[in-house]
Each structure stands twice: as structure tokens, then as C-alpha cells.
Amino acid sequence: MVAPQEQQTESLVFPAGGGETGELIRNFDWSKTPLGPLSGWPQSLKTVTNMLLLSPVPIVLLWGEDGIMIYNDAYSGFAGSRHPQLLGSKVREGWAEIADFNDNVMKVGLAGGTLAYENQQLTLFRRGKPEPVWMNLDYSPVVDESGRPRGVIAIVVETTQEVLGQQKLRQSEQRFRALTEATSDIVYRMSPHWTEIRQLDGRGFLTDVASPSTAWQEEYLLPEDRPVLQQVIDEAVRSKSVFQHEHRVRRTDGTIGWIFSRAVPILDDQGEIVEWFGAASDVTERRRNEEYLRLVVHELNHRVKNNLAMTQAIAAQTFRNVTDLKEAQARFSGRMVALGQANDLLTGERWVGASLLGAIRQAIHPHCPEEHRCETGGQDVKLSPKTALALTLAAHELATNALKYGAWSDETGKVVVSCSTYKDSDGNERIRIEWRESGGPPVLPPQRRGFGSTLIERGLTREMGGEVKMDFQPDGLVCIVDAPESPYAKG
Amino acid sequence: MTIAMLVEDMLTELGHQVIDLAMRLPYAAELARTAAFDLAILDINLDGRKSFPVADILKERGIPFIFATGYGAAGLDAAYVGYPVLTKPFLVQDLGAAIAGLGLDGCRDDARHSTSPGHPNP
Incomplete structure (x- = not known):
């Protein structure tokens, strides 16, 4: 067996493994730093370095009063173009743009304290220009052989994508809310098969629905209109396409009005309807005018016919027995x-x-x-x-x-x-x-x-x-x- | 009223005898209930009121009638769809054909009772 030989050899190699950053650490001239050459590092420092190099989580160790930076591959990805210059640098100089922040970290950590930040925003220069970066940061002290804090270890998880995503979602929701508030239309949400109304903002025209209700058809519709509306709903649900219908409604004040209603299905990743989002405008006035116009045309036609009949009667009388x-x-x-x-x-x-x-x-x-x-x-x-x-x-x-x-x-x-x-x-x-x-x-x-x-x-x-x-x-x-x-x- | 007179003249020309003219609903209804006649020409619009109540009485009494209207057949109550309608203006021949279509017995030959309760227009 060659194991004893290998163990011997491995113990000589420090740090062991650690990917690209491990390689950089092995070849780095540490004698130019306060840490001195690798061979002279205390065992506590070596142990922590080996540990962080084997971790898939971005970890950086800040050693000594200056906070000399030792980190792993995952952290080098986070550091962007600042790596590899960051390796072996003093943290207040390496991240000069956030020197104050790190100064506090070093003071607290070396005093034996811990720090934790969730979605902490810092402005970093990682691609040649300042950019806002959000991170979950956890700092703990690292003690040496004597038991005194000699460094600070930091787990750095970047959350920029999540934070920006949430911001976008929030803005989108704000815009959506603004839109539904700006419009004079009635806005509503329906369950996938329209059996339940989830919400309705009636603009004083229809009664609002704050909590889901299955009795919406009884509430808003006239019994004789329901079969036709149901047909339109069924067709929209079947084809998962726009629902569009103009129909009568019972208004908040008890009178009968007309709405022009349109709703679109919202689909999940499998293409199934999650809910319907709809808007409806009050077209009562337009319907009333149309009805009035229809009556007027009908009446006018009647009068024209009557006038013709009168003309006929007058002609019959006038030309009777004329000389x-x-x-x-x-x-x-x-x-x-x-x-x-x-x-x-x-x-x-x-x-x-x-x-x-x-x-x-x-x-x-x-x-x-x-x-x-x-x-x-x-x-x-x-x-x-x-x-x-x-x-x-x-x-x-x-x-x-x-x-x-x-x-x-x-x-x-x-x-x-x-x-x-x-x-x-x-x-x-x-x-x-x-x-x-x-x-x-x-x-x-x-x-x-x-x-x-x-x-x-x-x-x-x-x-x-x-x-x-x-x-x-x-x-x-x-x-x-x-x-x-x-x-x-x-x- | 001129139209009523024209219809009156047309009926006379066709050999009928006109027993009376009603220009408005109450009198038309009274005639329909009480007068003796065997045909009525009924305008649908009697001074702004629909004459269907008069038609109801005539139907009840079994007296045939013909609607005359400027509204055309579309102006008929659902209950009277299919009843004979003359659309104004019409010719004496149209009126004659409509009466003939009722198949009255010897109405024309005897030149007897014909009436036009309800010819409302001036």
C-alpha cells in the first residue's frame, strides 16, 4: 500500500484542492503580506482556509487586523473582475468603495461579535462601473490557537436577481393597480370555470365583491339572460380565449343597466386557466339611445305612411268628379x-x-x-x-x-x-x-x-x-x- | 280623419254600408261591444293608443276584422300575428281583396253592414 506515502505528500500540500482559487493560493507570494509564507501559517488559519476552499458557498476569510482576504471559487465568481487582485489584499483596500462597511465588520468580528444582513444593498465596482448589489451577509469571528479572535469569516450569498425580480413584480403590480384604479371600467376576477367571482370593483354601478362568491349570477343577471351568457362563458372556457359579451345587469341602485364585458384567461405553465381577469364598461346610455332611435325610426316610418295615406285620401277627394x-x-x-x-x-x-x-x-x-x-x-x-x-x-x-x-x-x-x-x-x-x-x-x-x-x-x-x-x-x-x-x- | 273618410268611401265603393266611424279608443271599444256589424277595419294606432283591446273584443264576439296600419305587419301584437293587415297607403282593390280573403257570406252582394270602428287618422 502506498497510503502512508500519499498521506505524507498530501500533508505537505497546502491548501489541498480548492479549484482555481486553491491553485492561485498555493502559488501566491504570501511573504509580501502580513500573513507571511504559507509554511509559516498557524494551523487555525490553515484549517479554515481548507474548509472554505471545499465549500460550494461563497466564503471569504478576512485574517488579521488588516483583514487579508482569502476566498474560494464561489466567491471569485461573486467578485467579478476584482478577482484575482482581491486575493491577499487588505479588505478595506480591496473593496475600497465599501471600506467603511468592512471597517465595522472587522471591528465587530475581531471583538468576538457576529453580524448578519439580509438583502443588504452595497454599491460595488465589479465590471468597471458602479452597480447596486444585494447580498445576504453572515459574519463570524475565527479564533486562533490561543482562542482569541484573529479573523472574520463571511458567507456571502448574492440576492441581486431575486431583489430585482421582486422589485419588478412590485412595480408591475403597482402599474396594474394604477391601471385598474385609473380606468372607469368595472374590473373583476373570475374562477377558471366562472362558477365563482373572486373580486369585483363595481365603480358604484355594480355592487362590489370583496370576497369570493358563487351567487354572482343571481346577484347581477336577469334570469332570462343567463342561458345565453352561460353559452358565451362555456365557449370562452373551452377555447381558452377572450370572453366578450354585452348584456343586462342589475345595478347597485336596483335598476337595470347594460355592460360591455371582456375578460382574458390567465394561464399557468401547463396552459391551464388559473383565473379570468375582466373589465366591463357601462353602456346603458348607448343602449338607451339605440333603443330610442329604433323607436323614432319606427314612429317616423309610421308617420310617413300615414302622410302618404292622407295624401291619397286628399287626392281621391280633390279629383272626384272634377270638371x-x-x-x-x-x-x-x-x-x-x-x-x-x-x-x-x-x-x-x-x-x-x-x-x-x-x-x-x-x-x-x-x-x-x-x-x-x-x-x-x-x-x-x-x-x-x-x-x-x-x-x-x-x-x-x-x-x-x-x-x-x-x-x-x-x-x-x-x-x-x-x-x-x-x-x-x-x-x-x-x-x-x-x-x-x-x-x-x-x-x-x-x-x-x-x-x-x-x-x-x-x-x-x-x-x-x-x-x-x-x-x-x-x-x-x-x-x-x-x-x-x-x-x-x-x- | 281624412284617411277614415277615404276608407269609408272605399267601403261604400265596394258595396258595403258603413255604420259608424270611431276616431278614438273608448268609442271604438264601445262600438265593438254594442254595435251590429259584420266587419271592422281597425287602425292599430288610435290617436297614440294601440287598438288591440278593440281587437280583443271583436275576437271575443267572433266579428272578423282587418288591421290597417302605417307600421306594417311588424307593428302587430304577438297575439295577432297572422291576422290580415293592410299597410297604409293601400288601394281600394287591396281592401276588397282583404275583405274577400275573410270569406264573408254574401257580404258584398247584400251590401249590408260593414263598419270601420277605428279609423283614427285625420
């Missing part, structure tokens, strides 16, 4: 203008209704030869759109007749229209409209009933649910409409 086509055409045009003006009047009033006097004035004014030959006055009342249209057409007929045969057909005659309201014997409000022509040429009752008379006697009577009397007095036509103020008094 003079040209005159009939002119009459028809006049009636179309009156119809158009009645529409304007009602549009101005948003089709809620129109003033009785306003309707009459608008209809007769275009035909009145001189301002003073046309008087309108009395008590005004509000008419329904339908009644206003009827009255406008009737007034147009009376005015054109006055111009053609009546008070406005000569130079002096005039028309006075007066309106009044009164209570009948049963206490019901009634309207009385009087059209009185005077000062015109002598009047003869017409030979046949024209459209105007038909319209007034057959139409207006029933429209207003009252009576209309047309009296062709020699002095001029007197037409009296007497009807309940509310047309509903009699269908």
Missing part, C-alpha cells in the same frame, strides 16, 4: 302645402300636440289678403297631434273658400276666428270655435258639397267628437265648432 283639372290640381297643391305646414307645426312641438290658435293661424295666414282682414283670438287650448292635423286641413279649406267665394274674394270683407272654452250643464269643459265672415259679397249656399264642407262636416265632427254647424248667412259664412275639450269625452 276643371287645372283648378283641381291647384287645390290639391294647396292642400299638400297645408298638410306640410301642419307637419312642421307638430314637429316644432315634437308631436306632443299643438296650440289650437297656432294651428288655425298657420293654416289661414297664407291665404289672408291683408293683415287687418284676418283676426284670430280668444282662449287657446292644446290639441292632440291628430286633432291639430284635422283642424289645420279644415281651416285651410275654409280659408281657400273665403278667398274664392267669401269674405276675402272682394276688397273689404274680413274673417274673425274666435275660440273660447266653457263648462256645459254637466260641468264638462268644451271648446267653441267660431269662424265668422263678414263684409264680403252676398252669400248663396253652395250648389254642391265640396271637399272642404265634407271634411268639416263629416271629418272634423267625428274627429273632435262634437258638432259643426255651417251657416251660409247672407252677410257671410258662419262656421261653429262645438266640441268637448277632451276628445275622449266621446270617442
Whole structure:
């Protein structure tokens, strides 16, 4: 056996092993340091040096008052380009940029104390420029043969990557928080299968969810909307793709609103859904406007059709039994203008209704030869759109007749229209409209009933649910409409 | 009301006799309940009110009716989908065809009772 020989040889080699740094230590000229040549090192120093060289953890020994540096391969990696100059140097000079820090370490350690730092930040020059470095540092005294502290041993674990990673994560979380707070959207988180809502910030629009709840569908949704929403959810979960749906919700104040909701799945490393993160905006106003617009278009279509039907009715009446086509055409045009003006009047009033006097004035004014030959006055009342249209057409007929045969057909005659309201014997409000022509040429009752008379006697009577009397007095036509103020008094 | 008069004239031209016109819902309902007639032309919009309550009465009494409306068939209540509808404006022939489609017995030949409760528009 050659073992005794080998043991003998090995005991001569110091330090034993230790990789590249071990090799450097063996070849270093220690006589230029306060430690002196390797052969003269005390056994305590040799033992600690051998121990640290065999450790995979970065360890540095700071020996003597000056803290002469002896370290292992793992520490040389930490030291960067400062290795190998650092080996054998005085710690306050070797790490000149943190001399104060190490001065304290040496004082405490040589006095027999220990130091421990977690994620200690120091600025080191390891690649030619200052950089922040974070470390877990543990310092303990090392005693010599006499039992007195002669050095300090330090275990140095760099945590820069972890610290920076945590910082990034924290910043990312801050940004995320800022985003969710900056947006006016509702923000929510759902469990992988949407069975549970984990959190919801409702912005006062929906009720907040602070702790996970499975009753979210009952809380926010209308029962009849749930099947469709569930389909959209199922499809998003199945395809692990964006959930997107516009649906009704029960708002915090109990009313029904609309939201446009979008959520993205958050996947783990295996590609499984961890949770859903979603945002939803309140689109109630937009939905309301759309609905309103739809109604308006529908209503407008109805009115257009009605106007066409009225045009058709007026044409049928105007061209019935005509002898003079040209005159009939002119009459028809006049009636179309009156119809158009009645529409304007009602549009101005948003089709809620129109003033009785306003309707009459608008209809007769275009035909009145001189301002003073046309008087309108009395008590005004509000008419329904339908009644206003009827009255406008009737007034147009009376005015054109006055111009053609009546008070406005000569130079002096005039028309006075007066309106009044009164209570009948049963206490019901009634309207009385009087059209009185005077000062015109002598009047003869017409030979046949024209459209105007038909319209007034057959139409207006029933429209207003009252009576209309047309009296062709020699002095001029007197037409009296007497009807309940509310047309509903009699269908 | 002008349209009501036009329909009245159309019905007369088709050989029917018009017993009355109602411009608004209460009177239309009263006619539908009490008058004697065998056909009604019913405008859906009676001065801003839907005339379906009148249709309910007519249906109850078994009196046929035809809707006339500017809204078209889309304006019908779900309960009346499939009922005859005339979309305004329409021709006397359209009205005649719609009445013929009801298959009334001798209505035209006898030139008897026809009515139009509910022709609301001026």
C-alpha cells in the first residue's frame, strides 16, 4: 500500500484542492503580506482556509487586523473582475468603495461579535462601473490557537436577481393597480370555470365583491339572460380565449343597466386557466339611445305612411268628379302645402300636440289678403297631434273658400276666428270655435258639397267628437265648432 | 280623419254600408261591444293608443276584422300575428281583396253592414 506515502505528500500540500482559487493560493507570494509564507501559517488559519476552499458557498476569510482576504471559487465568481487582485489584499483596500462597511465588520468580528444582513444593498465596482448589489451577509469571528479572535469569516450569498425580480413584480403590480384604479371600467376576477367571482370593483354601478362568491349570477343577471351568457362563458372556457359579451345587469341602485364585458384567461405553465381577469364598461346610455332611435325610426316610418295615406285620401277627394283639372290640381297643391305646414307645426312641438290658435293661424295666414282682414283670438287650448292635423286641413279649406267665394274674394270683407272654452250643464269643459265672415259679397249656399264642407262636416265632427254647424248667412259664412275639450269625452 | 273618410268611401265603393266611424279608443271599444256589424277595419294606432283591446273584443264576439296600419305587419301584437293587415297607403282593390280573403257570406252582394270602428287618422 502506498497510503502512508500519499498521506505524507498530501500533508505537505497546502491548501489541498480548492479549484482555481486553491491553485492561485498555493502559488501566491504570501511573504509580501502580513500573513507571511504559507509554511509559516498557524494551523487555525490553515484549517479554515481548507474548509472554505471545499465549500460550494461563497466564503471569504478576512485574517488579521488588516483583514487579508482569502476566498474560494464561489466567491471569485461573486467578485467579478476584482478577482484575482482581491486575493491577499487588505479588505478595506480591496473593496475600497465599501471600506467603511468592512471597517465595522472587522471591528465587530475581531471583538468576538457576529453580524448578519439580509438583502443588504452595497454599491460595488465589479465590471468597471458602479452597480447596486444585494447580498445576504453572515459574519463570524475565527479564533486562533490561543482562542482569541484573529479573523472574520463571511458567507456571502448574492440576492441581486431575486431583489430585482421582486422589485419588478412590485412595480408591475403597482402599474396594474394604477391601471385598474385609473380606468372607469368595472374590473373583476373570475374562477377558471366562472362558477365563482373572486373580486369585483363595481365603480358604484355594480355592487362590489370583496370576497369570493358563487351567487354572482343571481346577484347581477336577469334570469332570462343567463342561458345565453352561460353559452358565451362555456365557449370562452373551452377555447381558452377572450370572453366578450354585452348584456343586462342589475345595478347597485336596483335598476337595470347594460355592460360591455371582456375578460382574458390567465394561464399557468401547463396552459391551464388559473383565473379570468375582466373589465366591463357601462353602456346603458348607448343602449338607451339605440333603443330610442329604433323607436323614432319606427314612429317616423309610421308617420310617413300615414302622410302618404292622407295624401291619397286628399287626392281621391280633390279629383272626384272634377270638371276643371287645372283648378283641381291647384287645390290639391294647396292642400299638400297645408298638410306640410301642419307637419312642421307638430314637429316644432315634437308631436306632443299643438296650440289650437297656432294651428288655425298657420293654416289661414297664407291665404289672408291683408293683415287687418284676418283676426284670430280668444282662449287657446292644446290639441292632440291628430286633432291639430284635422283642424289645420279644415281651416285651410275654409280659408281657400273665403278667398274664392267669401269674405276675402272682394276688397273689404274680413274673417274673425274666435275660440273660447266653457263648462256645459254637466260641468264638462268644451271648446267653441267660431269662424265668422263678414263684409264680403252676398252669400248663396253652395250648389254642391265640396271637399272642404265634407271634411268639416263629416271629418272634423267625428274627429273632435262634437258638432259643426255651417251657416251660409247672407252677410257671410258662419262656421261653429262645438266640441268637448277632451276628445275622449266621446270617442 | 281624412284617411277614415277615404276608407269609408272605399267601403261604400265596394258595396258595403258603413255604420259608424270611431276616431278614438273608448268609442271604438264601445262600438265593438254594442254595435251590429259584420266587419271592422281597425287602425292599430288610435290617436297614440294601440287598438288591440278593440281587437280583443271583436275576437271575443267572433266579428272578423282587418288591421290597417302605417307600421306594417311588424307593428302587430304577438297575439295577432297572422291576422290580415293592410299597410297604409293601400288601394281600394287591396281592401276588397282583404275583405274577400275573410270569406264573408254574401257580404258584398247584400251590401249590408260593414263598419270601420277605428279609423283614427285625420
